[in-house]
Amino acid sequence: xxxxxxxxxxxxxxxxxxxxxxxxxxxxxxxxxxxxxxxxxxxxxxxxxxxxxxxxxxxxxxxxxxxxxxxxxxxxxxxxxxxxxxxxxxxxxxxxxxxxxxxxxxxxxxxxxxxxxxxxxxxxxxxxxxxxxxxxxxxxxxxxxxxxxxxxxxxxxxxxxxxxxxxxxxxxxxxxxxxxxxxxxxxxxxxxxxxxxxxxxxxxxxxxxxxxxxxxxxxxxxxxxxxxxxxxxxxxxxxxxxxxxxxxxxxxxxxxxxxxxxxxxxx
Amino acid sequence: xxxxxxxxxxxxxxxxxxxxxxxxxxxxxxxxxxxxxxxxxxxxxxxxxxxxxxxxxxxxxxxxxxxxxxxxxxxxxxxxxxxxxxxxxxxxxxxxxxxxxxxxxxxxxxxxxxxxxxxxxxxxxxxxxxxxxxxxxxxxxxxxxxxxxxxxxxxxxxxxxxxxxxxxxxxxxxxxxxxxxxxxxxxxxxxxxxxxxxxxxxxxxxxxxxxxxxxxxxxxxxxxxxxxxxxxxxxxxxxxxxxxxxxxxxxxxxxxxxxxxxxxxxxxxxxxxxxxxxxxxxxxxxxxxxx
Numbered sequence: 001x002x003x004x005x006x007x008x009x010x011x012x013x014x015x016x017x018x019x020x021x022x023x024x025x026x027x028x029x030x031x032x033x034x035x036x037x038x039x040x041x042x043x044x045x046x047x048x049x050x051x052x053x054x055x056x057x058x059x060x061x062x063x064x065x066x067x068x069x070x071x072x073x074x075x076x077x078x079x080x081x082x083x084x085x086x087x088x089x090x091x092x093x094x095x096x097x098x099x100x101x102x103x104x105x106x107x108x109x110x111x112x113x114x115x116x117x118x119x120x121x122x123x124x125x126x127x128x129x130x131x132x133x134x135x136x137x138x139x140x141x142x143x144x145x146x147x148x149x150x151x152x153x154x155x156x157x158x159x160x161x162x163x164x165x166x167x168x169x170x171x172x173x174x175x176x177x178x179x180x181x182x183x184x185x186x187x188x189x190x191x192x193x194x195x196x197x198x199x200x201x202x203x204x205x206x207x208x209x210x211x212x213x214x215x216x217x218x219x220x221x222x223x224x225x226x227x228x229x230x231x232x233x234x235x236x237x238x239x240x241x242x243x244x245x246x247x248x249x250x251x252x253x254x255x256x257x258x259x260x261x262x263x264x265x266x267x
Numbered sequence: 268x269x270x271x272x273x274x275x276x277x278x279x280x281x282x283x284x285x286x287x288x289x290x291x292x293x294x295x296x297x298x299x300x301x302x303x304x305x306x307x308x309x310x311x312x313x314x315x316x317x318x319x320x321x322x323x324x325x326x327x328x329x330x331x332x333x334x335x336x337x338x339x340x341x342x343x344x345x346x347x348x349x350x351x352x353x354x355x356x357x358x359x360x361x362x363x364x365x366x367x368x369x370x371x372x373x374x375x376x377x378x379x380x381x382x383x384x385x386x387x388x389x390x391x392x393x394x395x396x397x398x399x400x401x402x403x404x405x406x407x408x409x410x411x412x413x414x415x416x417x418x419x420x421x422x423x424x425x426x427x428x429x430x431x432x433x434x435x436x437x438x439x440x441x442x443x444x445x446x447x448x449x450x451x452x453x454x455x456x457x458x459x460x461x462x463x464x465x466x467x468x469x470x471x472x473x474x475x476x477x478x479x480x481x482x483x484x485x486x487x488x489x490x491x492x493x494x495x496x497x498x499x500x501x502x503x504x505x506x507x508x509x510x511x512x513x514x515x516x517x518x519x520x521x522x523x524x525x526x527x528x529x530x531x532x533x534x535x536x537x538x539x540x541x542x543x544x545x546x547x548x549x550x551x552x553x554x555x556x557x558x
Contacts, residue, residue: 006363010376013360017383017437020394023404027397035397038407081287088280096284100291105488107495109512110532113519114298117305117529137294140287194385201497205516214389221393221502234390241386249378
C-alpha cells in the first residue's frame with residue numbers, strides 16, 4: 001500500500017506546483033477586468049490588447065536581444081569550464097569551479113547591487129549591455145550543469161584515436177568532441193535563454209530606462225486595469241518556456257544517450 | 268615523466284578554465300570587493316558629502332539600527348520556515364521518485380517538477396496574491412462551501428510570504444535529495460532488513476542518514492537565496508512586510524547611501540555565511556560518510 005500513498009502525495013505535490021500556472025489561462029480568457037472568481041465569460045480581448053501594446057513590443061525586443069546574447073556568451077564560457085572540469089585535473093579545481101558556480105546560490109540582489117555600485121562609480125551608462133553582463137554571469141552555472149553532463153562520460157579514447165590519426169588537438173575537438181556534445185550545447189543555450197528571459201532583479205536594477213519583459217510586467221502589476229493583459233502575456237510566456245524546455249530536454253537526452261550517460265535530469 | 272605529464276595536464280586545465288574564471292572574478296568577485304571597500308572606506312555625512320578613509324562607522328550604524336535587526340531577524344525567520352517547509356514537503360516526493368518510479372519514468376517526473384521553476388517567476392509570485400486575496404481563489408472556495416462569513420485576510424503577512432517562497436523554491440529542494448537517494452546502494456537496505464530491522468527502522472537508520480548530504484544541500488540551496496528575495500516581500504507583502512533585500516535596495520537607491528547599503532549587504536552575507544557554516548558543522552557526521 002505504501003507506494004500508492006506516496007504516489008498520491010507526489011501527484012498532489014505536482015498539482016500544488018502547477019496550481020498558479022493553471023490559473024493563468026483561466027484569467028487570460030476571462031471576460032472581466034478584475035482578476036477574481038467567479039469567471040464571467042470567454043474573451044480574447046486581452047490577447048488583442050497585448051498584441052497592440054507598443055511598450056510591450058519594445059520590452060520583448062530588448063528581452064530577446066538580452067536573452068540571445070547572454071545565452072551565447074554563457075554557453076561559450078560554460079563550454080570552457082565544463083571541458084576543464086570533466087577532462088583535466090588542475091590545482092585549486094574545487095575552489096575555482098565553486099567560484100564559477102556560486103552565482104547559482106548568491107542572492108541576485110547582492111549580484112545586482114554590487115555590479116550597480118561598480119558600474120555607476122566608473123561611469124558606465126546603464127543599458128541592455130549591462131544587463132547582458134549580469135545575465136551571462138547568472139546563466140553560466142546553469143549552462144555548465146547541462147554541459148558537464150554532456151562532457152562527463154565522453155570516452156577519451158575517441159579523442160586519442162583522432163589524434164593518433166593525425167588530427168591536431170583543436171581538430172580532434174572540432175571534428176570528434178563538438179559533434180558529440182552538440183545536443184548538450186543546444187540544451188545549454190535554450191536553458192540559459194529561458195533563465196535570462198525570466199530574470200527580473202538584475203534587469204530591474206541594471207537596465208537603466210530600458211524595459212525588459214519582466215520589468216515591464218512588474219511595472220504593470222501596480223495597475224489593476226493592466227492585470228488581465230499581463231495574465232494573457234503570462235500565458236504566452238509560460239507556453240513559450242515549456243516549448244523551449246521540452247526541446248532542451250529532448251536534446252539533453254539525445255546527448256546523454258549518445259555519450260552513454262546515466263540519465264539524471266537537469267541539475 | 269609522470270610528473271611532467273601531470274604538470275602539462277594542470278597547465279592545460281588552468282588555461283581552459285581561465286576565461287570563465289576571469290569572467291566570474293571580473294563580474295562577481297571584483298564588484299563584491301568594491302562593495303566591501305565602499306562599506307569600509309566611505310562614510311556619508313550629508314547630501315553628496317562623503318568622508319574617506321578607513322572606518323567602521325557604517326557597520327556600527329548597521330548593528331545599532333533596530334530596523335536592521337528586525338528585518339534581518341524576519342528574513343532569517345522567513346527563510347528558516349521556507350527551508351523547513353520545502354525540505355519536509357519535498358523529501359517524500361524525492362523518495363517516491365528514487366524508490367518507486369520506474370527508471371524509464373524518472374526523467375519525465377524530474378522534467379515535470381522542474382518546468383514550473385523555469386517559468387515566469389514574477390507572474391507566479393503575483394498569482395499567489397490572486398490566490399490569497401480577499402476575493403481570491405482560497406476565499407472563493409471557502410465561501411462556496413459556506414465555511415467562512417467574511418473573507419480571510421491573508422495577504423501582507425509573513426505567512427503569505429512563506430507560502431509563496433515555499434512554492435517558488437520547491438524544485439530546488441527535491442533535486443539534491445533525489446540525487447542523494449539515487450546514490451544509496453540498494454544492497455545496504457536489504458542488509459538492514461536481513462539483519463532484522465523493520466521498514467521504518469531501516470529507513471531511520473540506513474536511508475535517512477545516507478540521504479542527509481542531499482538534505483543539507485537542499486536546505487542551503489533554499490535558505491541562502493530566500494534570505495535575499497526581493498520580489499516576494501514586495502508583491503505579496505505589499506510593502507508592509509519588508510525583508511533585508513528591500514532595505515539594501517532602499518539604502519542604495521532611494522536614500523542614495525551606498526556605503527551604508529553596502530555595509531548592510533556585507534553584514535547580511537556574513538550572517539548567512541556563519542549560519543551556513545554552523546549548519547554544515549552540525550551535520551558533519553552525515554557529510555563525512557559520503558562515499
